[in-house]
Amino acid sequence: MLLKGKKGLIFGVANEHSLAWHIAREAYAQGAEMLFSVASDRFLRKVEPLAAKLGSPKPIICDVSTDEAIADAFVEIREQMPEIDFVVHAIATAKREDLQGRFVDTSRDGFNLAHDVSTYSFLAICREAEPFLRPGASLLTLTYLGAVRAVPSYNVMGVAKASLESSVRYLANDFGPQGVRVNAISAGPVRTLSASVVKGFKDKVDIQQVAAPLRRNVTGEDVGKAGLFLLSDMASGVTGEILYVDCGYNIMADFITRDGS
Numbered sequence: 001m002l003l004k005g006k007k008g009l010i011f012g013v014a015n016e017h018s019l020a021w022h023i024a025r026e027a028y029a030q031g032a033e034m035l036f037s038v039a040s041d042r043f044l045r046k047v048e049p050l051a052a053k054l055g056s057p058k059p060i061i062c063d064v065s066t067d068e069a070i071a072d073a074f075v076e077i078r079e080q081m082p083e084i085d086f087v088v089h090a091i092a093t094a095k096r097e098d099l100q101g102r103f104v105d106t107s108r109d110g111f112n113l114a115h116d117v118s119t120y121s122f123l124a125i126c127r128e129a130e131p132f133l134r135p136g137a138s139l140l141t142l143t144y145l146g147a148v149r150a151v152p153s154y155n156v157m158g159v160a161k162a163s164l165e166s167s168v169r170y171l172a173n174d175f176g177p178q179g180v181r182v183n184a185i186s187a188g189p190v191r192t193l194s195a196s197v198v199k200g201f202k203d204k205v206d207i208q209q210v211a212a213p214l215r216r217n218v219t220g221e222d223v224g225k226a227g228l229f230l231l232s233d234m235a236s237g238v239t240g241e242i243l244y245v246d247c248g249y250n251i252m253a254d255f256i257t258r259d260g261s
């Protein structure tokens, strides 16, 4: 029971395929109590029964694109969870048209939206959570290889993820003196609602299957277990890190030889 007695917030469950859901399931199995937050009423109907399965109350609604909404959410959170041991931030968005074609064609609006919702929201949430964090708390976000490599179609989201990864390091420095850790998981491609919007997503999954050292796709469960590690005291000395959970795909250079080996 690695998380027995620990309480945490989960931002970014849309359905049972969401990476945040996989992390929450692993955390629950190890004794954690959680409060979920969803962007809008639209997903409340879907997420409320999922939350109930893990013994969690009705999710809080918080569209992270405004500071007011985040502050309001934390008023509710404080009532239900006055002390916090972990936060999972699994939120990202971009305009559909910016996840295909050329990066150079990204509009100012599209650039700002991707950075605001996918990156700034992490620091805004960390800041609001700060007064309630217990020593040893763990703050976790989700990123992707497109932060450090040019992945076709990932475009502006890759640039936002680069900013998110850098934010992880700065936040780790800010929170470290309080004994609070900040990390990210860089997950390989997993079929989820948001992933399906990236043009050519299926190709990325197919390539990973043959090119990753483990010769398979990463699963939600793989991500969930790595999340559990980073949230738990098993990772007590780990902060400011980007942990790749991608079956090793990121270490490869030349993926496929002529004979297919």
Ligand code: NAP
Residues within 6 Å of the ligand: 011, 012, 013, 014, 015, 017, 018, 019, 020, 038, 039, 040, 042, 043, 062, 063, 064, 065, 089, 090, 091, 092, 093, 117, 142, 143, 144, 145, 186, 187, 188, 189, 190, 191, 192, 193, 194, 195
């Ligand atoms: P997902 O199930 O679609 O989750 C994305 C979540 O972001 C949804 O719950 C969505 O809520 C939320 N969100 C978007 N805009 C929001 C806003 N303004 N306010 C609050 N919440 C908002 O997809 P996922 O793949 O699990 O994504 C989770 C994280 O993992 C993302 O950061 C993603 O970039 C990252 N990641 C995913 C993969 C992958 O292959 N799936 C790989 C690496 C990293 P609504 O649906 O209600 O808008």
